Amino acid sequence: MTSQSDLTKRVESLGLAQIQRHVFICADQTKPLCCSKEDGLAAWDYLKSRLKELNLDKPTIERPTCIFRTKANCLRVCDQGPIMVVYPDGVWYRATSPDIIDRIIQEHLIGNQIVQDCAFLTHPLPTPANFEGDHDHQ
């Protein structure tokens, strides 16, 4: 059990309030269906290390936002994996081998261009209408 100040420190050290994009990737599955467990883990390890290497995983002075990454046990697509989804853009990618992840990082996460030949759906999430009223009370 941690205190509120510990939680605040975690929020700061992870850069949660500076997240620009959140990437989920299917890896280390309980039931590996979209790809082998090895391919999922290779994709996850590559994503993690490449974001870190490029200083995209934490906010910096030069770039005050960050890319957050999460290993999902299964994204429920269960075909042609490793499956990856990038929010808030809502772009779903298939067959994300390390080579493809490198393209997604360079072209999409840095260059803001969807890697069309690996994307199988683009569906940005709608703004939740019921939150709009909440802002009125602030």
Ligand code: FES
């Ligand atoms: S096992 Fe990868 S999406 Fe379900």
